[in-house]
Amino acid sequence: MEQVYLTIVLAPLVGAIVAGFFGGRIGRRGAHSVTIAGVGVSTALSIWVLARFVGHDEPVFNQAIYTWMVSDGIRFEVGFLVDRLTALMMVTVTFVALMVHIYTIGYMADDEHNWPKGALTGKNSYQRFFSYISLFTFSMLMLVMSNNFMQLFFGWEAVGLVSYLLIGFWSTRETAIFANLKAFLVNRVGDFGFILGIAAIGLYFNTMDYAEVFAAAPAHADTQVAILGGVSLMSLICILLFIGAMGKSAQVPLHVWLPDSMEGPTPISALIHAATMVTAGVFMVARMSPLFELSETALSLILIIGATTALFMGLIGLVQNDIKRVVAYSTLSQLGYMVTALGASAYAAGIFHLMTHAFFKALLFLAAGSVIIAMHHRQDIREMGGLRRSMPITWITALIGSLALIGFPGFAGFFSKDAIIEAVGHSTLFGSGYAMVLLTLGVFVTALYSFRMYFLVFHGKPRMDEHTRHHLHETPIVVTLPLILLAIPSVVIGWMVVEPLLVSNWLASGDWNPIFVAPEHDTLQPLREHWQGEWAFILHGMTMPPFFLAMGGLILAAILWWLVFARNPRIDEQIQAMGGPLTKVLQAKYGFDEFNQKVFAGGGRWLGTRLWITGDRTLIDGAIVNGSANQVGRLAQQVRHLQTGYLYHYAIAMIVGLVVLLTVFVVL
Numbered sequence: 001m002e003q004v005y006l007t008i009v010l011a012p013l014v015g016a017i018v019a020g021f022f023g024g025r026i027g028r029r030g031a032h033s034v035t036i037a038g039v040g041v042s043t044a045l046s047i048w049v050l051a052r053f054v055g056h057d058e059p060v061f062n063q064a065i066y067t068w069m070v071s072d073g074i075r076f077e078v079g080f081l082v083d084r085l086t087a088l089m090m091v092t093v094t095f096v097a098l099m100v101h102i103y104t105i106g107y108m109a110d111d112e113h114n115w116p117k118g119a120l121t122g123k124n125s126y127q128r129f130f131s132y133i134s135l136f137t138f139s140m141l142m143l144v145m146s147n148n149f150m151q152l153f154f155g156w157e158a159v160g161l162v163s164y165l166l167i168g169f170w171s172t173r174e175t176a177i178f179a180n181l182k183a184f185l186v187n188r189v190g191d192f193g194f195i196l197g198i199a200a201i202g203l204y205f206n207t208m209d210y211a212e213v214f215a216a217a218p219a220h221a222d223t224q225v226a227i228l229g230g231v232s233l234m235s236l237i238c239i240l241l242f243i244g245a246m247g248k249s250a251q252v253p254l255h256v257w258l259p260d261s262m263e264g265p266t267p268i269s270a271l272i273h274a275a276t277m278v279t280a281g282v283f284m285v286a287r288m289s290p291l292f293e294l295s296e297t298a299l300s301l302i303l304i305i306g307a308t309t310a311l312f313m314g315l316i317g318l319v320q321n322d323i324k325r326v327v328a329y330s331t332l333s334q335l336g337y338m339v340t341a342l343g344a345s346a347y348a349a350g351i352f353h354l355m356t357h358a359f360f361k362a363l364l365f366l367a368a369g370s371v372i373i374a375m376h377h378r379q380d381i382r383e384m385g386g387l388r389r390s391m392p393i394t395w396i397t398a399l400i401g402s403l404a405l406i407g408f409p410g411f412a413g414f415f416s417k418d419a420i421i422e423a424v425g426h427s428t429l430f431g432s433g434y435a436m437v438l439l440t441l442g443v444f445v446t447a448l449y450s451f452r453m454y455f456l457v458f459h460g461k462p463r464m465d466e467h468t469r470h471h472l473h474e475t476p477i478v479v480t481l482p483l484i485l486l487a488i489p490s491v492v493i494g495w496m497v498v499e500p501l502l503v504s505n506w507l508a509s510g511d512w513n514p515i516f517v518a519p520e521h522d523t524l525q526p527l528r529e530h531w532q533g534e535w536a537f538i539l540h541g542m543t544m545p546p547f548f549l550a551m552g553g554l555i556l557a558a559i560l561w562w563l564v565f566a567r568n569p570r571i572d573e574q575i576q577a578m579g580g581p582l583t584k585v586l587q588a589k590y591g592f593d594e595f596n597q598k599v600f601a602g603g604g605r606w607l608g609t610r611l612w613i614t615g616d617r618t619l620i621d622g623a624i625v626n627g628s629a630n631q632v633g634r635l636a637q638q639v640r641h642l643q644t645g646y647l648y649h650y651a652i653a654m655i656v657g658l659v660v661l662l663t664v665f666v667v668l
Contacts, residue, residue, distance in 0.1 A: 001049075001061055005080050008045045008090065009141045011038040012097075016134035023127025031127035035134040036101045042141065043098045046090040053084050053509070060512045062147050062211060074206060081147030081210060084507045085351065085514040089144040089283060092355050093276055096362045097137040099482035103366050104130065104267045106479035107373065111265075114170055121171050129169060133271060136162040140276045144283060148208040149198045152284070156194065156248070159277045160187050166272070167264040176263040183257035190247015190254050197240030204233060214290040214516070221294045238291055238298035242305075245281030249335050252309045256592050258332060262324040266369030269324055270362045273331040279354045282338045286347040290516040293345065299521070300430040303343030307424075307435035310336025311442040312590065317449035319576060319586045322379045323368045326453045330405065331361060333442060337420050340435050345521035346423035352501050353416035356493055360404035360413060363486040367398040370475045370483065371457060376468055381453055382572070386462040390472035395458050397483040402454045404490040406447040406550050409538050415494035417443070418541045419502055423523040443546040447553025455561040456572075463569075495534055503531045 015038030019031040026034070052058040064079035082090075108126055115122025139162055143155025168180030198208075204220060205213050223233040245251070250258040258278065262269055272278060285292060285302070292298055310333050317329035334357050341350035372379055374391055388395035404411040407418065421443075424436050462469050474480065500506035502524055507514055517524075531537070541547055564571050576583045588594065642653075 008042045011041040012134045013138040016131045020131030023124045031130045035130040039098045043094040046094045050087040050091045076150045079147040080145045092358045100267045100271045103482040106476045166268040167261045179260040179263040186257040187247045190244045193240045194244025200237050234294040235297045238295045249281030259328045270365035285342045293518045303435045304431040306336045306339030307438040311438040314445040341420040344424045344427040344523050347515045349419040356412035356416045360401045360490040363401040370394040381456045384457045385460040388458040391474045393480045397487045400487045402450045412494040415498040426523040444549035444553040447550045451557035
């Protein structure tokens with residue numbers, strides 16, 4: 001199986017290298033063919049591996065492939081840990097990546113129009129884009145398949161680097177450059193905490209291997225670190241690791257990079273925000289459950305941060321008019337649900353929502369891209385309307401994605417989101433009550449902003465200009481086929497996975513269980529005890545407040561932005577005006593961007609200016625460089641007076657010198 005796993009990882013890398021270094025020779029067709037073939041091979045083999053775990057009880061693979069070095073007894077290796085959790089992630093990542101690759105053929109077909117005439121950066125941009133997204137897939141596979149912290153960090157940083165290249169792909173646009181720098185810098189903040197957490201593991205455990213660290217972790221449960229008067233080692237490690245997850249998975253306050261990353265091409269929005277980069281933090285915390293279960297402090301922090309992100313980022317989506325930014329804030333909110341599940345020790349529910357979200361959120365982003373293509377790259381939902389008549393496939397798939405997102409009964413999102421809310425309701429950790437309230441309210445907000453966008457885009461009278469309206473039509477098959485293929489799991493995957501993941505503990509394989517939950521933290525136990533099948537789960541969910549709030553949000557959205565909007569097109573502006581200060585707060589995104597610009601960016605510039613004036617100009621140039629030269633000049637001016645040219649002056653100096661030397665000699 002080692003060769004199979006190597007092929008899964010390396011196939012996208014080979015495609016990326018060929019398209020990146022030889023794109024000019026092989027042309028567009030060659031670039032997208034080789035990268036799609038590479039990701040297609042990875043997808044097929046990943047599905048085959050998952051099928052073996054499902055039907056043939058495949059043994060867990062945990063081996064080092066290559067030893068980089070050994071330092072002070074610590075082995076730094078490249079290795080794979082492929083268990084059922086990994087197999088699930090591999091299929092999710094590769095399938096979504098394959099859909100994005102196919103979709104990109106249509107979306108980037110006219111990419112030359114996005115570059116200024118004669119721009120060298122626009123040369124072979126199509127091939128370069130395919131190289132980047134294939135490299136992104138390789139990086140994510142390295143992350144999820146790693147069996148040690150060194151390789152985890154490599155994959156972690158690699159997805160960050162490639163996301164920087166992808167967000168700023170249209171490098172002649174100032175907004176794109178600002179967005180990719182913002183993403184890079186904010187993620188460095190999280191990664192600083194992440195590498196400190198890994199360093200603490202290396203220091204106290206003297207190993208980078210997952211299995212060895214997990215086995216030794218209980219022995220360190222009571223270890224204290226002499227920081228701030230004494231801190232639990234496990235709490236310190238888990239909080240530092242979670243800071244890394246906050247950056248990658250865009251949790252408050254390190255969320256600010258994700259909405260701005262919409263400056264990249266839409267396929268990147270789907271790839272980054274659906275199944276790959278932003279879910280890396282969620283996967284990492286779930287994989288590290290044997291560590292996090294030893295720190296209730298860390299779990300409570302995760303609960304509070306996740307729930308805060310879930311509600312308050314969703315509220316911002318209500319005042320967004322850019323179709324991609326609405327979906328982006330939806331991603332932030334749903335990531336909050338996943339993270340909250342992790343804090344409630346419902347790791348399986350968090351992974352379940354990660355998987356369902358990957359399909360329906362990729363579907364929504366790609367549907368938004370299809371709309372953008374038809375609208376000649378206009379993205380303002382206020383200039384759309386009535387697209388369902390011209391774009392029936394995009395319309396129906398976007399509707400399916402929206403229903404899955406709000407947790408409509410029977411759709412994928414219903415099973416995973418309801419399981420999370422149920423689990424949080426059973427948690428007894430500090431912050432669980434706060435989290436329960438915010439997640440429940442978030443269901444209403446999700447339905448409201450999702451169907452606000454849906455009705456403004458696909459229903460009502462067309463509001464675009466006459467030229468755009470005249471040329472409206474459904475997008476090509478390379479665009480609509482991925483929409484159809486993503487819509488299928490958005491409907492059925494919940495039915496197929498809810499019982500194995502949440503009830504039967506399918507993730508466990510023999511003696512190996514990738515997710516460890518302390519008995520006192522097992523918030524999914526009530527679900528297992530009362531499980532009576534998928535239909536019973538749906539009927540139970542339809543009697544709970546989240547269902548009524550979701551339906552209330554859907555109905556209110558239909559009334560406001562479908563029925564009332566038909567008679568009063570200014571209803572959206574009027575509602576926001578009624579919000580007064582609240583609307584301004586939401587439009588300002590709670591002031592996070594302004595605060596960061598003034599305090600961190602502005603403070604950094606102020607500090608740099610002061611260091612330049614005081615340190616460089618005054619101290620170094622003025623005092624040290626020019627000052628030393630001036631002092632030498634002054635000294636030379638004084639010393640030159642000793643050179644009088646009179647012989648008797650020199651004779652007297654020699655006599656005085658001789659007397660001084662004799663005196664010193666006699667005294668000493």
